[in-house]
Amino acid sequence: KYQKIRIYILSNLIYCKTFVPQCPNIPVAERVDCYPDAGASKGCVQRGCCWSPLNERNAPWCFFPTNHGYTVVSEGSSNPYELTARLKRMDSPSLFGGDIQELVFQAEMQTSNRLHFKIYDANNKRFEVPHEHVRTVSSNPSTPLHKALRITREPFGLTVRRSDDEKVLFDTTMAPLVFADQYLQLSARLPSHNIYGLGEHVHQNYRHDTYWKTWPIFTRDSFPNGVTLQPAPAVTFRTIGGVLDFYIVFGYTPEQVVAEFLELIGRPVIPAYWSLGFQLSRWNYGNLTEVKATVDRNRAINLPYDVQYTDIDYMEDKKIFTYDKVKFKELPQFADYLNEKGQKYILILDPAVATSKRVGNAPYESYDRGTAVDAWVTYSDGKTPLLGEVWPGETVFPDYTSQNCIDWWVDEYQRLYTEIKHDALWIVSQF
Ligand SMILES: *[C@@H]1O[C@H](CO)[C@@H](O)[C@H](O)[C@H]1NC(C)=O
Numbered sequence: 001k002y003q004k005i006r007i008y009i010l011s012n013l014i015y016c017k018t019f020v021p022q023c024p025n026i027p028v029a030e031r032v033d034c035y036p037d038a039g040a041s042k043g044c045v046q047r048g049c050c051w052s053p054l055n056e057r058n059a060p061w062c063f064f065p066t067n068h069g070y071t072v073v074s075e076g077s078s079n080p081y082e083l084t085a086r087l088k089r090m091d092s093p094s095l096f097g098g099d100i101q102e103l104v105f106q107a108e109m110q111t112s113n114r115l116h117f118k119i120y121d122a123n124n125k126r127f128e129v130p131h132e133h134v135r136t137v138s139s140n141p142s143t144p145l146h147k148a149l150r151i152t153r154e155p156f157g158l159t160v161r162r163s164d165d166e167k168v169l170f171d172t173t174m175a176p177l178v179f180a181d182q183y184l185q186l187s188a189r190l191p192s193h194n195i196y197g198l199g200e201h202v203h204q205n206y207r208h209d210t211y212w213k214t215w216p217i218f219t220r221d222s223f224p225n226g227v228t229l230q231p232a233p234a235v236t237f238r239t240i241g242g243v244l245d246f247y248i249v250f251g252y253t254p255e256q257v258v259a260e261f262l263e264l265i266g267r268p269v270i271p272a273y274w275s276l277g278f279q280l281s282r283w284n285y286g287n288l289t290e291v292k293a294t295v296d297r298n299r300a301i302n303l304p305y306d307v308q309y310t311d312i313d314y315m316e317d318k319k320i321f322t323y324d325k326v327k328f329k330e331l332p333q334f335a336d337y338l339n340e341k342g343q344k345y346i347l348i349l350d351p352a353v354a355t356s357k358r359v360g361n362a363p364y365e366s367y368d369r370g371t372a373v374d375a376w377v378t379y380s381d382g383k384t385p386l387l388g389e390v391w392p393g394e395t396v397f398p399d400y401t402s403q404n405c406i407d408w409w410v411d412e413y414q415r416l417y418t419e420i421k422h423d424a425l426w427i428v429s430q431f
Pocket of ligand 1: 289
């Protein structure tokens, strides 16, 4: 009986004794927030964090100690271009629970200017974004991995160098890795304040502000999915699921880096030169005579004018893949009328498809053909088409994720293209 009590007390003591956050003089600019949920207080020490209030509010008062994160238990490689390491979580309190104890770190040189690394659960498969557009590497990289990547074992961290001049580009040793079921975080010191990119926002400046700025991603205005920039300069990535999967491309100029990046993700389509010109579009010209009168009026005053549109009022009762054979009788040749003077014609198309019949109770064949191949978005039963109310009245919606729908859409569009000449198409978003 006594023994039991003694063991209980002892284990409590061991727990208290084992973890003391090590908080050396970490420069304020390099503090990584250990309390990203609002309202940090001295109690953050119970999370194993360091606590040191400041005069300013932006820099974290509660920040990561140096003895948090993971350690490398083994590492190996089968060729000079790759490395696999196994990581084990250090004994330390958890931020939010669900910490994954064993991880795999995997790195490979994919080209002489591209490093790929990934950190994932060693024992359980987790969600990964499918990479259908990231092509696998075909050529052999000429730079061995050790020239670009170095690993620190305790705590685990990685340093990425540009192999030509040894410049350090990405250094995660400044803060620990956190890898829990619903909270993943990786920080890196960066070589300069020239930080660009990050989607999901209308950025006011191309170059980012590194004064304690967090850009949420996939959320409107809050954590935890996001990217934090701080004055070190450094970046912290936080996410609530999946794995950590990074590509680092090397180059000396923005042009070189962009070229390397496009090598990875594929090159964009170069738009037609004329599509960058002046364009005129409005809804409800009413009839083609009126459209032509508009074109003539603007030509007469030599207005710079490359493209004319017609909006959905060219259609019969706003039904896509049709045109109004009375008010827009000569629409099939309208492109010729514009092309003669070097102008182009774009027609507007909506995705939603009316369920009603055409004028004179005639069948609406585009709708009928789509119905025949189950091209529509359905309820969760996978059968009943979801109905909506859009410009032509009651509609169904093409399910562009289904191959049947894609085939149907291509076929309908080819029919339209054969019927009405045009130079380009504007497909309005889903309404
Ligand atoms: C074409 O539309 C204009 C403007 O709505 C109208 O004034 C004109 O009468 C219409 N012309 C014909 C032939 O329908």
